Amino acid sequence: MPVAEISAKSILRKQKRVDSWFISFCGMNLYRGCTHNCAYCDGRHEKYNVNGVFERDIEVKINAPELLKKELDPSRKSAPLGKGFVLLGGGVNDSYQPVEKKYEITRQALKILAEYGYPVHILTKSVLIKRDFDLIQKINKKTKALVSFSISSTDDNISKVFEPGASLPSERLETLSYFRRNGINGGIFYMPVIPFVTDTPKIMDKTLSDIKSAGAQYIVSSGMTLKSGKQKEHFFKILSNYNSSLIPSYNNVYKENIYGSATSGYYNSLNKTLLSLNKIHKIPLRIPLSLFSDILNENDRISVILDQLDYLLKLKGQSSLYGFASYSISQLKHPVSEIADLRQIKGVGPVTEKLIREIIITGTCNYYEKEMAIK
Numbered sequence: 001m002p003v004a005e006i007s008a009k010s011i012l013r014k015q016k017r018v019d020s021w022f023i024s025f026c027g028m029n030l031y032r033g034c035t036h037n038c039a040y041c042d043g044r045h046e047k048y049n050v051n052g053v054f055e056r057d058i059e060v061k062i063n064a065p066e067l068l069k070k071e072l073d074p075s076r077k078s079a080p081l082g083k084g085f086v087l088l089g090g091g092v093n094d095s096y097q098p099v100e101k102k103y104e105i106t107r108q109a110l111k112i113l114a115e116y117g118y119p120v121h122i123l124t125k126s127v128l129i130k131r132d133f134d135l136i137q138k139i140n141k142k143t144k145a146l147v148s149f150s151i152s153s154t155d156d157n158i159s160k161v162f163e164p165g166a167s168l169p170s171e172r173l174e175t176l177s178y179f180r181r182n183g184i185n186g187g188i189f190y191m192p193v194i195p196f197v198t199d200t201p202k203i204m205d206k207t208l209s210d211i212k213s214a215g216a217q218y219i220v221s222s223g224m225t226l227k228s229g230k231q232k233e234h235f236f237k238i239l240s241n242y243n244s245s246l247i248p249s250y251n252n253v254y255k256e257n258i259y260g261s262a263t264s265g266y267y268n269s270l271n272k273t274l275l276s277l278n279k280i281h282k283i284p285l286r287i288p289l290s291l292f293s294d295i296l297n298e299n300d301r302i303s304v305i306l307d308q309l310d311y312l313l314k315l316k317g318q319s320s321l322y323g324f325a326s327y328s329i330s331q332l333k334h335p336v337s338e339i340a341d342l343r344q345i346k347g348v349g350p351v352t353e354k355l356i357r358e359i360i361i362t363g364t365c366n367y368y369e370k371e372m373a374i375k
């Protein structure tokens, strides 16, 4: 495996708002490229400009710990960082891919985040995360830690084809169980569900059942995207070897849209299956407020609650304007509770105003709690 040590110019990727999927306000890519080599990986797409062969030529940001220390230093004059989790994972690498065994860049980053008192959310497909249990526990005691594993199903044989370099799903779930038994919050990013491969009701039912047994506190689910170019070419190569008769079905649902999205008809039917199966398994479909409410400021808490509500309603096929209000609130400079007329905020009408006032007083709202509870 060719590894190139590179020096990055900066390391923290700040977001414009706290993300309601990961509850993060910033993240980092400590590596570029990923030997987990998932067939569907979006990081392969040309827009990310990853040099070389994505699954082979790994770049290690060798100065990442030094940069992180500098960027977190409270005496720096730059704008203060927001609240929420620092996300390790996602993007164009997995922070616990095999090269981490040698370089320990992720471990060093965790040490610094622990020292500076930042909450951390880690998303991975590797059991190597267990090596850092001591640091994750330390962060959890001081601020908060969240450990998430991503899976496309819990079928080890399918994973060997579509995620050949990652730990097996059974091992990921076993590791999640270990963290949960030892007092660390965590759950599953059930994504992507692979069309016509892992999206059958039978496989999804087994997946939800396994996730529940592992002690997951949430599932955050999403369908697959497939952008034209390197991502689609690579995926089709693997799919053809697995079962070439599926290609026409893919051409029917992926119509060359610039975001790589499948048709809304496909996603709607996937959502319906997920919702109906989850009536049996009853796992929250977003990271629950109880796992993050104390690390967000007032505006971010309101914004995330409204955005999660927006997602849950749309998942059921209902329309919602809460997403618009959520965005407006995330951009405010002053606490919402200091604004006398909440209707001045774009997207806030009488119903949303009522919800916001309830959140200001109680920290949550009944409507949200009801939607998060699985009936």
Ligand code: SF4
Pocket (backbone or CB within 6 Å): 034, 035, 036, 037, 038, 040, 041, 042, 043, 090, 091, 092, 093, 094, 125, 166
């Ligand atoms: S683990 Fe994540 S970054 Fe790595 S190949 Fe798989 S999807 Fe891509």
